Amino acid sequence: MKPExxxxxxxxxxxxxxxxxxxxxxxxxxLFSSLISLFPDYRDHDTTLAPYSPVHRFIPETTYIVTADTxxxxxxxxxxxxxxxxxNTLLELxxxxxxxxxxxxxxxxxxxxxAGSPKSGSTIxxxxxxxxxxxxxxxxxxxxxxxxxxxxxxxxxCLTYERSWLVRINYVNxxxxxxxxxxxxTQYPYCSxxxxxxxxxxxxxxxxxxxxxxxxxxxxxF
Numbered sequence: 001m002k003p004e005x006x007x008x009x010x011x012x013x014x015x016x017x018x019x020x021x022x023x024x025x026x027x028x029x030x031l032f033s034s035l036i037s038l039f040p041d042y043r044d045h046d047t048t049l050a051p052y053s054p055v056h057r058f059i060p061e062t063t064y065i066v067t068a069d070t071x072x073x074x075x076x077x078x079x080x081x082x083x084x085x086x087x088n089t090l091l092e093l094x095x096x097x098x099x100x101x102x103x104x105x106x107x108x109x110x111x112x113x114x115a116g117s118p119k120s121g122s123t124i125x126x127x128x129x130x131x132x133x134x135x136x137x138x139x140x141x142x143x144x145x146x147x148x149x150x151x152x153x154x155x156x157x158c159l160t161y162e163r164s165w166l167v168r169i170n171y172v173n174x175x176x177x178x179x180x181x182x183x184x185x186t187q188y189p190y191c192s193x194x195x196x197x198x199x200x201x202x203x204x205x206x207x208x209x210x211x212x213x214x215x216x217x218x219x220x221x222f
Contacts, residue, residue, distance in 0.1 A: 063116050066155070068111055068153065068155075071150065073152075086111065089134060093131050093134075094113070097122035097126075097130075101192075114168055128154050132154075136148075155219050167211035168216070171218065176190075
């Protein structure tokens with residue numbers, strides 16, 4: 001993906017203000033209960049090995065990393081207004097459907113997030129279908145087109161080991177740096193890096209940041 005220019009300096013992402021405004025509607029533990037997450041006793045289930053037709057299996061009360069991209073990697077969410085819309089819609093749906101937000105990054109043609117699934121209710125498929133349907137309708141309305149397919153596919157991985165979870169949090173937080181959009185992740189206002197820095201306990205933040213992620217096999221060629 002081609003870099004876009006963003007202002008340098010320390011930026012508090014719109015999402016932080018968004019969380020502050022809705023904090024009264026959702027329990028605080030939903031915003032960062034990952035600090036005390038417990039992991040079930042079964043192996044990681046990775047569906048990223050089939051990039052064109054991944055199998056989506058849902059396990060309640062489990063942590064997932066999800067990646068999705070637009071059709072033909074088109075830049076449908078180019079511009080601050082559209083990125084802000086995608087970010088807030090993603091976060092609002094996650095919280096409204098009972099998911100626990102751990103971290104996220106959204107871009108002009110893809111996104112990543114890590115979240116804990118609810119005990120019952122919204123599965124990954126239902127959540128993503130709702131997100132993609134809602135955002136597709138909005139982008140098509142803005143561009144004055146009908147019936148255009150905006151999203152292509154999504155991939156999910158069930159994380160059941162703490163190390164797998166921690167290194168991927170660091171990966172998602174620093175994804176804007178990987179794509180050369182900014183030099184420091186907290187400069188990018190459409191990811192969780194700044195929110196994570198402000199809300200995570202220093203000891204936990206240092207632990208997450210100690211994990212290298214350059215050898216992770218995550219679909220991210222956008």
